Structure formats: C-alpha cells, structure tokens
Amino acid sequence: MEIRFDDQTAVITGGGSGIGEKISHKFAESGAHVCILDYDKEAGQSVCKELENKGYACSFFYCDVADQQQVQKVFDEITGQLEKVDILINNAGIAHVGNLQDTTEEDFDRIYDVNVKGVYNCMYASIDQMVEQGGGVILNMASVAATVGIEDRFAYSMSKGAVLTMTLSVAKDFINDNIRCNCISPARIHTPFVDGFLEENYPGKEDEMFEQLSRTQPIGRMGEPDEVAGLVLYLCSDQAGFITGTNYPIDGGFLNLNT
Template sequence: MNTLKDKLAVVTGGGSGIGRAISMSFAAAGAEVHIVDMNEAVSNAVVQEIVHLGGRAVYHQCNVTDQKEVLDLVQQLAKIDILVNNAGIAHVGNVEKCTESDFERVFQVNVKGAYNLLYAVVPIMKAQGGGVILNMASIAALVGISDRFAYSMSKGAIHAMTLSVARDYLQDHIRCNSISPARVHTPFVDGFIQANYPGQEAEMFEKLSKSQPIGRMAAPDEIAKLALFLCSDDAAFITGNDYPIDGGFINLNN
C-alpha cells in the first residue's frame, strides 16, 4: 500500500494500544511515522518493528502537557502532513469521586496535550498549504457513561475542538476529524481493569466486552483502518466529522 506515500505523520501515544496500531498501519501505507510518547521502551520496539518490515519510523520522547517540549519537537520537523492526537489517560469516578488532582491530571493529558499539538502543528500545516488532523475522542463524548466524569469531560472537549479547528482552517486546506471508539482491547484496558477491579478481572472484562451490542471489544487494528482512511487523500472531502466505531454501543444499546 502507498496510500500515505511521502507523508510525514506524527502520532502521539503511538507506542502502545490504538496508537501502536495506527503507527504500524501508517508506516505500512508508506508514511514516515514520528511516534511521540513517554514510554521509551515500547515506542522503540514499535520503531524497530516498523523498520524491520521496511518502513520508516522515529521515536521522540516528549511530554505532551509541556508546550515548550512540544514546540521544540515540532520545530525539528521539516513538514507535518498528518497529526494524530491519540495520547490519553482515563479516570473512574463520578463528580464526587473526582478530586481536583484527578480532574487536573486528565485535563492536562487529554485536553491540554491535544491543544499543545494543535497549537504547534497548525501553523506548519498552514505554511505548507494544508494537512490532516485526526483527534481520538470517545463514545463518552456522545453518550452518558457511568463513573467517567473527568474522562467524559476531556473527550467532549476533544469533540468540540475538532469542530472548531475544522471550521477555522477550511481555507487553509486543513482537514480535521475525530474518531469515537467504544471499548478497545488494549494493554491499557487490561491494566485499567486490573487496577480498578482487582479480583474481578475476568468478570469485568466480560461485562465491558458485552456492553457493545456486537458482543466484544474492538481490536486496535480496526480503529487503525478507519484512521488510515480518514488521513488519506481518499477522504479529501471529509472534515468536521466524528466517527463512532462502537459495535452498536450508541444506537443499539436499548
């Protein structure tokens, strides 16, 4: 595949889970992938795998919550054709169980992190005549999810920022869309279940899997395929949209 031939793609949180799948998929489609992540070991493993398969990839250790770090990183790149804002963290709890520090932590990574990349990358895309931005939102931005107050707040912000950027930069040929997955089976999910439901891992995994009417969680590769399409020229007429990929969660859970 040469869908993204000669494109340079920046993928935050690209070292694991959905981000890893997107990084691998984009590299297989011909892109030069720049993984922005805090986890050096897993990210370098992805880079090595991509290179072994004949692709091109580079790892950058960068804290997306630090605007100076982000700006310094972005200025090292000659161009940026694609930005995928995928880095994110979760939190379990309603508003009463969400402390100020919990709220700030989720906001800093999920919202400010995406903002920092947008702030740094949009001027580059404007100067070069266009680009594509894909933000990772969530079904939590679209429907009420129990005990996900801070997480839902952050993904609602991602959804709104997607619309704002798409509208503001139409004339600059910058397309901006978002994807809203339901639950995706990643190491993050396994760790999340283990941390929050100790001793109930198998029960919770089955419950969370069956919350999708289709009867299972998504695979990371399934999200990556949609991401690849939206960031390719095949989607040149698509901007300002959110794409639930949810196994029927939003419309069929009744």
C-alpha cells in the same frame, strides 16, 4: 482499496502502545514516515525499532504532550528533519474512573493536562506549518463518552467532549487552508490498558468482568485496536478528502443501538 502515504510525514502521539501502536504500524506499512511521540520512552523506541527492522521509515521523539515548550521543540525537530507535517494524529490520552464526588482537583487537572491541553498543544505546534505548506490532516481521538453519559467517567468525559468541540472549531477555522480535521469516538477497545484495569480492580474475576464489559457493546464484543487504526488510516487519506468536521463513532452499536 489501497491507501498510500508515500513521501508523507505522519505524527502519532501515544504511538508506542495500544491503539497508537497499531496506527503507527498501519501508516508505516502504507509508506508514511512515522514520527512516534510518547511519554513512555521504552515503548515508543521499541515500536520504532520494530518498524525500522521491517524496512519502514520511523522516528521516535520522547514527548510529554502536556508540556507546550517540549511539544514545540519536538515539532520544530520534526519539521527541521522532514520539512513538513502532513498528518497529525492526537491519540495520546489517559483515563480516570470516578464520578464528580470521586474526582479530586489533582485528578481533574491531570486528565485536562493530557487529554485536552495535550491535543491543543500538538495542534498549536503544527498548524502554522500546515497552513504554510498548503494543507494537512488532523485526526483527534475522542470517545463515545464525549456525547453520552457514562457512569463514573466524569473527568474523562469532560476531556473527550473538549476534544470533540476543538475538532469542530479547527475544522471550521482552517477549511479554506486545505486542512481537514476530524475525530473518532471509540467505545471499549481491547487494549493492554483494559487487561491491566481488570487485573487491578477485579482480581480473580478478570474473565467474568471482561465478558460483562464486552456485552455493553450491542455487537457483543470489544473493538480491536487494528479496527480503530483502519478507520484512522482511511480518514487521513485522500479517499476521505470530502470529510471534515465530523465525529465518527466506532462503537459496535453503543451509541445508537443500546436501549
């Protein structure tokens, strides 16, 4: 099944690394003009340059998704240059390890600002344009932590639960405007963040802990960013035109098969 996004604009937050980088590649290879929004200027520009060198259409915009004025300015630039935003993928996010006692107000606010307010800011900045142009697709990155309790993930779980419920609300409110809104809930995905986390917290035991974390998925391994990107590609395509207001786990059986 070939999926194409020719003549469409896809905005991808956090598109300069990890899952976002793979999503950027998938959409560019499928014909979309990819707009990468990232706080890491070097990483975002690097991915964009790589795509352009392959002949794909890509633009990079430095953006702190927690800053509403900055987000609005970037979306105004995008619509000024490309006239529309067909697809918005809210992938940017940060993690925090800790239970309630370990979570300071500063920790909580930081997670909220990026993972919750950042998603709100980007949807808020794009929704009027989508309504005006007669439709669009929004895909938000939630997590298995949005629906089940995970040890030492208090603030992170809060933020992803908010992403899930924002998704349902937007899907309901704008269904008559031909705007679809879904989210996906990955379990552990093997990204550079995981490697960095293990190196920082378990020096000398990285391989052992990697295997331990991998086994928490019943399928016996972590997911790959490319697998997540493939699901995002499908849910944003016309082939998924009957799907809205839905949370799709991509979790190796984590939610339903763990006992």
